[in-house]
Amino acid sequence: MKAIQFIVDVRSDRDEIAASILRQSRATIDMHIRRKARAAVLGFERPLDAEAFADLDRLHIDVACEQALRAQLGSDAAVREWLRNEMRRARSRRHDRATTRPGLQVHGLNVAVPFLLSAVELTRLSTPVAGRPRWLDNEVRILEDGICSADEITSVLDDVLCGTQMAGRPVVEVGAWPPMPVREALLGWRNQARRHHGLSDDVLPIQAEWRILFEHHRVKVVSAFG
Structure with missing residues (x-):
């Protein structure tokens, strides 16, 4: 329900x-x-019921995420244990919204693990932070930080992904977030709220991002980690 x-x-x-x-x-x-x-x-x-939801046998993972998890946790056995614990946490969160945010997400048949880049680090953050792009599955999100056009993203990506498991992955799509119509609506709502409540300009910030989608390269979780 x-x-x-x-x-x-x-x-x-x-x-x-x-x-x-x-x-x-x-x-x-x-x-x-x-x-x-x-x-x-x-x-x-x-x-899916709770048991089927937490079953790793049904899930796939991106090969770059597979490699990053192994590098972060040290061994296939450690990754399997981490995945089981996080799936239990994600399963419990479906029924208890107060449960701590899990360190992974399940999208249909795929498991996605969030990392911060520069350098690669497991995270529970839902957004990128200044100087730390966020990588989830086949998507990298970067705060705009003065980047003006999509033409400049390629050079930024080269720096961000250098030495990571996603380096060299073909890009499928680049887009600004929020899209302009949504951004304009949010700006209007924010400015109205500021005027109505007498808030300063640094309250209710709207973070603009670039969202970059890459090709999927997936493998079954049980094949990746045994």
Whole structure:
């Protein structure tokens, strides 16, 4: 079971509130229909129970992540133990939102482990930090930090990925985040909130990022670590 929250403007009349709830309900239903269709393509007819969710035998991992985990933890046995512990943590978090953020994510049949780069380091952070890009699966996220165009990303990437397991991996897509329409909407909301509450300019910052997607190179977890 999952609780869903809808946002309404209580200053609106009843018809507008009802229409807003119906629109949000429709969007939520459509999202779950798409999720169910994607799961069916992967062979999932129903949600996994806790035991099946934590089963490493079904999962794949990117080969660069495999190599980075082995370098970080020292041996296949240590990686297997770490993965089991983190899968138990991720499984418990599905039922208890207060559980500490796990050090990995499960995306369908794939397990993704977050690292900070410069140098490579396991992390639980959900975003990059200044001077420390974040690598998750086949995505690297870099704070803009004055980078003005996608043309400059290549040279930045060469520096960031030099000596890492992702060095030389072909790039599939480069994009700014948030996208411009979303960024403009966020800026408008932030500026309105600042004016309304009399907040200073350094409150409610919006971090702009570059998100770079690379080719997937996957292997089964049980094949990678025995």
